[in-house]
Amino acid sequence: MAKDKCKSIWECSSCGFTQSKWSGSCLSCSSWNSFFEKIQINEKAKRFEAKKNDSRPIRLKDVKISSFKRLQTNFTHLDRLFGGGIVQGSLVLIGGNPGIGKSTLLLQLSNIFALKNLKVLYISGEESLEQTTIRASRINATSDNIFIYSETNFSSIKLQIDQLKPDILIVDSIQILYKQEISSSPGSVVQVRELAMEFMHIAKGYGITTFLIGHVTKTGDIAGPRVLEHIVDVVLDFEGEKQNGFRLLRSVKNRFGPTDDIAIFQMNEKGLNEIKNPSQIFLEKRTKNLPGSVIASAIEGIRSILIEVQALVASSGFSNPTRKCSGLDQNRLSILLAVLEKKIRFQIKDMDVFVSIAGGIKIKEPAIDLAILLAIASSFSNRNLSSNTVVIGEVGLSGEIRAVTRIESRIKEAINMGFENILLPKQNLKEITSSLKEKINIFPVDVVEEAIDILK
Secondary structure, three states: OHHHOEEEEEEEOOOOOEEOOOOOEOOOOOOEOOEEEEEEEOOOOOOOOOOOOOOOOOOHHHOOOOOOOEEOOOOHHHHHHOOOOEEOOOEEEEEEOOOOOHHHHHHHHHHHHHOOOOOEEEEEOOOOHHHHHHHHHHOOOOOOOEEEEOOOEHHHHHHHHHHHOOOEEEEEOOOOOEOOOOOOOOOOHHHHHHHHHHHHHHHHHHOOEEEEEEEOOOOOOOOOHHHOOOOOOEEEEEEOOOOOOEEEEEEEEEOOOOOOOEEEEEEEOOEEEEOOOHHHHHHOOOOOOOOOEEEEEEEEOOEEEEEEEEEEEEEOOOOOOOEEEEOOOHHHHHHHHHHHHHHHOOOOOOEEEEEEEOOOOOOOOHHHHHHHHHHHHHHHHOOOOOOOEEEOOEEOOOOEEEOOOOHHHHHHHHHHOOOOEEEEEHHHHHHOOHHHHOOOEEEEEOEHHHHHOOOO
16 A cells, blocks of 8 residues: 555656655756655556557558648748748747847738748747737738747647637747646756647647747757757757847757758848848958958858958067957967967967857858958968958868868859959868859968968
8 A cells, every 4th residue: 555655756856757755966967956745646557558550561662752831931041041932730949048039020920920820929928928929010910810928837828729710820939838738847958848748739630730939048958959859840949149230140050951050140120131142242341452361151041141351460568468259269269270280380378369250140061161260361471361361171180271062152152243253271272163263263272371471
């Protein structure tokens, strides 16, 4: 009889780990003071009974593939990001820092879908109906097919879904919702995971295209989208700084399309506008022929983007000089500074070095290494690079300039933007067609010393 009685267990509100007694720190996620007491009822184990199922294994070649029905968003690059449109009945997760523009984007999409006679249900858990309505009016999302429901209890939300039967469901945000059956607090891993499973069943069972908004914390673990990546069909990461108007929507996971593409938007008072030529936006405010400024070519997704790399080298008044960067990897900057000191004999060990990518965009690919290095050298020596020159190349630890991928796409973008000269790795020469060589002056370099000599 003792085995049938209730017993008390302790469960971590962050990760769901359970143990028989309380402790200050969780052994699974290392969070402090996160255990709460939970009553568990022991039931006699029931014999597993397999359900009768008429399905049987079939040959892979006999599977009939039907084309997905896709919904167009009227944003050209966003449709391409989804693989040609949003698949009907898919579960999409949009993650990003609070205030980055996730709600604004989904309200704009709500109005686009509503104008196509699709019924949209917008679950506003963080804002009241009045606040959401004011935001919707500001971006002119006032269609009669948009229904707003301010609720955080999943049972009430599920009841409204059954009654309204929407075509599009938007949940803003999944961190604020909760299920009464789960004792952990809203936003915990247990709650978020269970809610994601429920919305997955709703999307697949009813054929409702569902969008989930997920906020990202500093660590990106508990409240971040990483918990839900294996459940949802599409994961989009919203990047950008609140201070500038540029927003970059990056595809992290996509079961129906590519995972190496991006869409760039610009935030204004009327909402988000799609940028069709990002190179022009990033370069239109630059000042030409200044030391420390170099134009680089980066690949984001399937497109080539021209960006401006800025560097400032100044005397340091402290024993430990400052080395800071914005929009690129701090470790990569340290490597490039070491190459400059070793190969070019630049005495910058006692200098403050600041490097930034203009426009607030973040670049991770190594093809901008040579541009960063030349920008630092230009600022240090007070010699500028020609404003009509684009720099491409990865820098190795020995000071060699390594080849980069998709060189023709980078050269074509430079030609379309009106640049006359391009500095690139000598190893990439064999990949360039003769027609491109006639349209732009190519300066191949093999080592860092050759690139430094080009500075005026």
